[in-house]
Amino acid sequence: MxxxxxxxxxxxxxxxxxxxxxxxxxxxxxxxxxxxxxxxxxxxxxxxxxxxxxxxxxxxxxxxxxxxxxxxxxxxxxxxxxxxxxxxxxxxxxxxxxxxxxxxxxxxxxxxxxxxxxxxxxxGRRSGEGEGPLAELRARLEREPELPCSLEDMAELACMSKYHLVRAFRREAGLTPHRFQLQNRVRKGQRLLAGPATVAEAAAAAGFCDQSHFDRQFKRLVGLTPAAYKRSCTAFSGP
CATH class of the missing domain: 2.60.120.10 (Jelly Rolls)
Structure with a gap:
């Protein structure tokens, strides 16, 4: 449970x-x-x-x-x-x-x-945000994960080749740029589901064009389906 x-x-x-x-x-x-x-x-x-x-x-x-x-x-x-x-x-x-x-x-x-x-x-410990183009790209993918952003777009934002970007991003963030963006889309879906949004609304607002894709990625990362997560938040919401 x-x-x-x-x-x-x-x-x-x-x-x-x-x-x-x-x-x-x-x-x-x-x-x-x-x-x-x-x-x-x-x-x-x-x-x-x-x-x-x-x-x-x-x-x-x-x-x-x-x-x-x-x-x-x-x-x-x-x-x-x-x-x-x-x-x-x-x-x-x-x-x-x-x-x-x-x-x-x-x-x-x-x-x-x-x-x-x-x-x-x-x-009180260092949070690891960092500075420079990679940090700016990471902040954008966290702030607006739902916006379309191809690997080519990310490389342009980070001012480096896409092959260098994947290696450098993984070295600093521990994840590829695509996986980082996908993770943040799921997190945005979580925040929306904790409020009044339906599963379909949360999936669309988080940048998933296919609700079944949202369901699979959400279950993989959170351990619950979006619907089960929303029920849990409704039943056990805090002050």
Missing amino acids: VEYFQGGGAEVIVCQGSALSYPWHSHVSTLTLGAVLEGVVELETDQGTGIYRENGLFALPPYMPHSLKAGSPYTLVSLCVRKAPAASGVFREARESAAALLRRAVGLPEVEERLLEELSLLS
């Missing part, structure tokens, strides 16, 4: 008794932390692979590519806080929202305390 609790620039995800695995991806807009309550998960990043068991905690800054595999059925609490609130003067408000969501979702003070303490530490 997967439950989503959202509000105030924060999100708590509870995977209970889950065997879901997540492919190589990144969280471009959020500081992400995970606390394993039961079972085992394997987290791979570009810095290595870690095995996390009961009471294990991991932290991911924005843009860090990673994958997660189930070592056994697990219960995992993930806290995601959007990078803008965490990096600005309203971090206290975002932290308070995160605390309220954790109390509602988990109700375990010791887990809440550990996650919030690590959140404070993670918010």
Whole structure:
């Protein structure tokens, strides 16, 4: 079972008794932390692979590519806080929202305390946005993923050949430009589904011309179908 609790620039995800695995991806807009309550998960990043068991905690800054595999059925609490609130003067408000969501979702003070303490530490680390043409391209693909942008268009924006672009982008972001754009289209679909948008409306607004393509990519990255995700957000929306 997967439950989503959202509000105030924060999100708590509870995977209970889950065997879901997540492919190589990144969280471009959020500081992400995970606390394993039961079972085992394997987290791979570009810095290595870690095995996390009961009471294990991991932290991911924005843009860090990673994958997660189930070592056994697990219960995992993930806290995601959007990078803008965490990096600005309203971090206290975002932290308070995160605390309220954790109390509602988990109700375990010791887990809440550990996650919030690590959140404070993670918010002060370098976020990895970078500068220059590649960073500008990455920002555009995050901000407006739904807009058509071919590899040739991306190469022109980044002022380099398309072959050099693919290598350089993968080196800096951990994903190809196309995969990064596709990931951000799914993320935009998530944000829309958390509101009043239907699945068809979210698919079109996120840049998918085919709803079945949206369904497949969404399930691959999120672990739920768009419809199941929307039901979860409706039933478990935060303050």
